[in-house]
Amino acid sequence: MDLFSRSWTALRKTVAALPDEDFAKPSGCRGWLVRDLVCHLVIDAQDVLITLVTPSEAEPTADAITYWKVAETPPTGDDPLDALIVRLAAAYEDPALLKVLTAGDYLSAYVLEWTLHHLDLPGEVRPPGLAHTREMLEKIAGAAFPASFTDTDVLLVGTGRRAPTEAETAALGDLAARLPFVLG
Structure with missing residues (x-):
């Protein structure tokens, strides 16, 4: 939970x-x-507060790993369902996604989301949850990235936020064909 607090604090400071x-x-x-991203994060924070005061x-x-699913294709932003509010509403169509995680797993799931979105913001950032989020992405994907990749490179390349270089593609081997892992 300490990492949750540090991730949120660092993200708020960056924003x-x-x-x-x-x-x-x-x-x-x-x-x-x-x-759009910042609005999404504000709504996420509201969801965290609501969830923490409505225990089950x-x-x-689910846990912090199985909470996330790898989608077949990345969003393009062209589909109306990609619109922020519609996407969020669709995400909560099944309330079980939020009300049946332990508090620790719920907070850990948000460390992953906030760390990735922290990397989405402009500027040179080093969110505190990088190593934890890398570990989670590797568990979600069921694959380890090469040790030569930094945590930031794993998250950016692994989620399609940056294309791998030729050298990274070679180091990834068969894993390169499975990228990106689109979490949703």
Whole structure:
């Protein structure tokens, strides 16, 4: 939970430091401007607060790894369902996605999301959750990235936020054909 708090604090500081004009720029999330991404994060924070004060006695049906699924294709931003509010509403169509995680797994799932979105913001950033998020992505994907990759490179290349270089593609071997892992 300490990493959750540090990830959120670092993300808030990065957003607070963004110049106003950056909010109209594209983010690292395909089809989203920085302002769309920040709005998404604000709504996520509200979801965290609501979830933490509505505990369930039910047995968990997911954990911080199985909460995420790898999608077949990345969003393009062209489909109306890619619109921020519609995407969020669709994500909560099944309330079980949120109410049956343990508090620790729920917070860990958000460390992954906030770390990736922290990397989507402009500027040189080093979110505190990089190593943890790399470990989670490798578990979600069921594959380890080469040890020569930095945590940041694993997250950017692994989620399609950056294309791998020729050398990285060679180092990835068969794993390169499975990229990107689109979490949703």
